[in-house]
Amino acid sequence: MHVQYEALLGEGCGWSLRSLFSTPDCDIADYCRDFAPNRFGLQACERVEQFCRVHGIWLEAGGAHYNSMTPYLHPGAVSAERMLIIGVYNAILFWLNDTVGREKFAHLSAAEQQQAADAVRRLSRVLETRCAPADPLPVETATVELLSMLSQRADPHWLAEFAASTIEHLQPAIRDQNARARGHLLSVADYIDLRAFVSGMYPAIALCEFGSDTYLAWDRITAAGLAGDLHTLRVLTAQIGALMNDVFSFEKECIVDRADFNLIPVWLLNNPGSTLAEAVEAAAAIVRDRLTRFRRIHARMTGRTAQLTDTDLARAVAVHLEDLLGCVQATWVWQITTLRYKGVSIFVESRLDERASVPESYSMR
Secondary structure, eight states, rough: OOOHHHHHHTOOOOHHHHHHHTTTTTTHHHHHHTOOOOOTTHHHHHHHHHHHHHHHHOTTTTOOOOOHHHHHHHOOSSSSHHHHHHHHHHHHHHHHHHSSSSSHTTTOOOHHHHHHHHHHHHHHHHHOOOOSSSSSHHHHHHHHHHHHHHHHOOOOHHHHHHHHHHHHHHHSSSSSSSSSHHSSSSHHHHHHHHHHHHHTTHHHHHHHHHHTTTOOOOOHHHHHOOOHHHHHHHHHHHHHHHHHHHHHHHHIIIIIIOOOOHHHHHHHHHSSSOHHHHHHHHHHHHHHHHOOOOOHHOOOOOOOOHSSSOHHHHHHHHHHHHHHHHHHHHHHHHHHOOOOOBSOOOOGGBBEEEEOOGGGSSSOO
């Protein structure tokens, strides 16, 4: 894979990510053209950085990049305070990802890997009890303060499920997921399921409810016959976020960090004799398929929601549908605007000297 990658670079070959993710009836850039980040974004990002510096979890190298993601992923948050809280949560996860996360874990010493595993167990305990231990790590102190802010504003039932979802994300995310460390190769289907949990997209989707201060009543959603489609839509949103990121971050994770827990090498390893070019095309097709299914189900649910006689339920579901659309659009928009994945690249939009056409509405103001 690495040899073929260098050959593609040397020959000047590559792909347009816009073309890879678009279909004849839906250009992804057009689909995302009306997207705008949260109106409280700049204010929240400044306060998140202040919080992280106070708690010693600000990353000088990547902090500005990951901090900028929050207003994109949660454009519907209704207040600067909720935007701040979501940003702090994301900052904690990104700090873990960029210090001991799955693509970094393999490069840690045995002692450092044990420390990382211990940190995850401790942090999971904090999430369960909402209390700091006697000798808290900086990230634990930050998490306790975050949970305090959430407890004052969030629905209690939602918060309990959200904490459990975060633990479910952390356990596979802070470990070496490469095939050599696992001792076996995941199938493409199994990889996709696991990657959605590792990505943190499920807690991100849950945070949409907190951001809008509109919580889903699943018993009423089920009674209205909407639960199946809404659950599928949330899974597709998570998978689109995770798998599109795999393509954008392929070079950062797999070429620089030498990881293989990424859709492109996983597909390549499951199809012996195939080329890197075929793997890129196949990965893009998997993302396109999910984008197409998302658009179809989202349109169907929007129509069904508008016909509900329960107006409170209709409003809550409509808000969540809009939030899910925002998550999908943000997956494209943020990744073509951030510098996190820019450099020498086989993808046009990821080259530092060539920028995709970015509508003014994409920018934070």
